[in-house]
Amino acid sequence: MSNWLTSLQTETxxxxxxxxxxxxxxxxxxxxxxEDIREKLRTVYEDNADSLxxxxxxxAIHYQTIAAANNxxx
Amino acid sequence: MSNWLTSLQTETxxxxxxxxxxxxxxxxxxxxxxEDIREKLRTVYEDNADSLxxxxxxxAIHYQTIAAANNxxx
Amino acid sequence: MSNWLTSLQTETxxxxxxxxxxxxxxxxxxxxxxEDIREKLRTVYEDNADSLxxxxxxxAIHYQTIAAANNxxx
Amino acid sequence: MSNWLTSLQTETxxxxxxxxxxxxxxxxxxxxxxEDIREKLRTVYEDNADSLxxxxxxxAIHYQTIAAANNxxx
Amino acid sequence: MSNWLTSLQTETxxxxxxxxxxxxxxxxxxxxxxEDIREKLRTVYEDNADSLxxxxxxxAIHYQTIAAANNxxx
Amino acid sequence: MSNWLTSLQTETxxxxxxxxxxxxxxxxxxxxxxEDIREKLRTVYEDNADSLxxxxxxxAIHYQTIAAANNxxx
Numbered sequence: 066m067s068n069w070l071t072s073l074q075t076e077t078x079x080x081x082x083x084x085x086x087x088x089x090x091x092x093x094x095x096x097x098x099x100e101d102i103r104e105k106l107r108t109v110y111e112d113n114a115d116s117l118x119x120x121x122x123x124x125a126i127h128y129q130t131i132a133a134a135n136n137x138x139x
Numbered sequence: 140m141s142n143w144l145t146s147l148q149t150e151t152x153x154x155x156x157x158x159x160x161x162x163x164x165x166x167x168x169x170x171x172x173x174e175d176i177r178e179k180l181r182t183v184y185e186d187n188a189d190s191l192x193x194x195x196x197x198x199a200i201h202y203q204t205i206a207a208a209n210n211x212x213x
Numbered sequence: 214m215s216n217w218l219t220s221l222q223t224e225t226x227x228x229x230x231x232x233x234x235x236x237x238x239x240x241x242x243x244x245x246x247x248e249d250i251r252e253k254l255r256t257v258y259e260d261n262a263d264s265l266x267x268x269x270x271x272x273a274i275h276y277q278t279i280a281a282a283n284n285x286x287x
Numbered sequence: 288m289s290n291w292l293t294s295l296q297t298e299t300x301x302x303x304x305x306x307x308x309x310x311x312x313x314x315x316x317x318x319x320x321x322e323d324i325r326e327k328l329r330t331v332y333e334d335n336a337d338s339l340x341x342x343x344x345x346x347a348i349h350y351q352t353i354a355a356a357n358n359x360x361x
Numbered sequence: 362m363s364n365w366l367t368s369l370q371t372e373t374x375x376x377x378x379x380x381x382x383x384x385x386x387x388x389x390x391x392x393x394x395x396e397d398i399r400e401k402l403r404t405v406y407e408d409n410a411d412s413l414x415x416x417x418x419x420x421a422i423h424y425q426t427i428a429a430a431n432n433x434x435x
Numbered sequence: 436m437s438n439w440l441t442s443l444q445t446e447t448x449x450x451x452x453x454x455x456x457x458x459x460x461x462x463x464x465x466x467x468x469x470e471d472i473r474e475k476l477r478t479v480y481e482d483n484a485d486s487l488x489x490x491x492x493x494x495a496i497h498y499q500t501i502a503a504a505n506n507x508x509x
Contacts, residue, residue, distance in 0.1 A: 068449065069449060070447070070448045070449040070452060071447060071448065071449070072448060072508065073448050073502065073507055073508060074509075077144070077145065078144045078145065078146060078147050079142065079143060079144040079145070082144060082162070082165065083169075086166075086169050086170075088452070088495065088498070089491055089495065090491075091452065092456075092490065092491030092492075092494040092495060093487045093488065093490070093491045095453075095456050095494075096456075096481060096487055096490050096491070097481045097482075097487055102481075102482060106482070106483075106484040106487065107484075109484055110484035110485070110488070111170060111171045111176075112171075112176060112180070113180075113484075114180040114181075114183055114184035114187075114190055115184070115189075115190055115193065115485075116484055116485055116488060117167045117170055117171055117180070118167065118184070118190060118193045118194055118197060119193070119485065119488045119489070119492070120166065120167070120170050120488055121163055121164075121166030121167045121170070121197050122166075122193070122196065122197045122200065122492065123488060123491050123492045123495050124166040124169075125162065125163065125166060125197050125200035125201050125204075126200060126492065126495035126496060126499065127495050127498065128162070128201065128204060129200065129203060129204045129499060130495075130498060130499045130502045130507075132147065132204045132207075132208060133207075133502075133503075133507065134502060134507035134508075134509070137147050137204075137207065137208035138146065138147060138208075139148075139208070151218070151219065152218045152219065152220060152221050153216065153217060153218040153219070156218060156236070156239065157243075160240075160243050160244075185244060185245045185250075186245075186250060186254070187254075188254040188255075188257055188258035188261075188264055189258070189263075189264055189267065191241045191244055191245055191254065192241065192258070192264060192267045192268055192271060193267070194240065194241070194244050195237055195238075195240030195241045195244070195271050196240075196267070196270065196271045196274065198240040198243075199236065199237065199240060199271050199274040199275050199278075200274060202236070202275065202278060203274065203277060203278045206221065206278045206281075206282060207281070211221050211278075211281065211282035212220065212221060212282075213222075213282070225292070225293065226292045226293065226294060226295050227290065227291065227292040227293070230292060230310070230313065231317075234314075234317050234318075259318055259319045259324075260319075260324060260328070261328075262328040262329075262331055262332035262335075262338055263332070263337075263338055263341065265315045265318055265319055265328065266315065266332070266338060266341045266342055266345060267341070268314065268315070268318050269311055269312075269314030269315045269318070269345050270314075270341070270344065270345045270348065272314040272317075273310070273311065273314060273345050273348035273349050273352075274348060276310070276349065276352060277348065277351060277352045280295065280352045280355075280356060281355070285295050285352075285355065285356035286294065286295060286356075287296075287356070299366070299367065300366045300367065300368060300369050301364065301365060301366040301367070304366060304384070304387065305391075308388075308391050308392075333392060333393045333398075334393075334398060334402070335402075336402040336403075336405055336406035336409075336412055337406070337411075337412055337415065339389045339392055339393055339402070340389065340406070340412060340415045340416055340419060341415070342388065342389070342392050343385055343386075343388030343389045343392070343419050344388075344415070344418065344419045344422065346388040346391075347384065347385065347388060347419050347422035347423050347426075348422060350384070350423065350426060351422065351425060351426045354369065354426045354429075354430060355429075359369055359426075359429065359430035360368065360369060360430075361370075361430070373440070373441065374440045374441065374442060374443050375438065375439060375440040375441070378440060378458070378461065379465075382462075382465050382466075407466060407467045407472075408467075408472060408476070409476075410476040410477075410479055410480035410483075410486055411480070411485075411486055411489065413463045413466055413467055413476070414463065414480070414486060414489045414490055414493060415489070416462065416463070416466050417459055417460075417462030417463045417466070417493050418462075418489070418492065418493045418496065420462040420465075421458065421459065421462060421493050421496035421497050421500075422496060424458070424497065424500060425496065425499060425500045428443065428500045428503075428504060429503070433443055433500075433503065433504035434442065434443060434504075435444075435504070
């Protein structure tokens, strides 16, 4: 893969949240590299409540990391 | 998305908890941006015990982050 | 909701554990505000081993937060 | 419930692990207080691999807390 | 059970990882003490992708604890 | 197993992420050592959204460890 992550530092808590979403997706992308298949799967799980909650949990875990990296934007 | 998160600091532990709930929902909202679909899914999962427990878990993870950001409101 | 959480400090590790249980339930309560529905769901999941284990996990996550907030009651 | 947790300090890492198991079970016990029902459920989930793995996960989360409380028994 | 865990300190990050695997298995062993039953369950879950991923998650949680205990082998 | 992990230190946040993926896979590999079986399982779970999300979660947990080990690459 190309260079997609050079720093965990972000300007704001919200940008940190969006970085957490990127990390969660990359975690999927490394296991399933085909964008076509991921796109097909997305149409399934984005209408499934439990899948969405599980996705939100992965984001939450990454957000812990990013918030700590930014000293909680204090 | 608009500007929805400018700080992890809250006045009280309870406001921190409510912010954790917001973050958990935003984690869903970035993956499923349609409010209509989210509303439809909500009517399903809010009557499902396991979905509610899973939601509560995402809140718990975000609350760890927010509590640390606020030095546990000591 | 009313004022239900003013501090994460507790006298003992056990009171901290009981606070963790409260937080886990509140995480459900914010998503499903109807006490009647929650009560109905409770009769289902309290006889389901996997639901109970999942509930115990949410408690464990909150207990991490509360224990840190109390400097592990050292 | 009676007084069952007065300290997170243990003599050894192994006793800490056993305390983590106690906390995981207490997390279940507060939600399902009937020992009879818990016993019945145990006969089901102790033969189910996924339930056992989930139980082990709850123990792992509590063990993080207890290990930190004991400064990792250094 | 006998004395099986006297320290969280390991020589290398890899030995720490292997200790995390031991802890994950012990978490199961305390709940299902019969080695025969665990062996039978193993033949099932070791061919099940989701069970393997869940097992890997328990290892990851324990590895957090062990890595912290070893100051990340810096 | 051979020597596969000598340090948690990486040059960049992205290399740390790739190390997290390795750790997640090793967690599976220790439980299911057969590469043939793992390969067969991979063809199943890489087309399953929930399995991919669960895998991404394991990566997220390991990434917390690795990021802390690298002082968040500050």
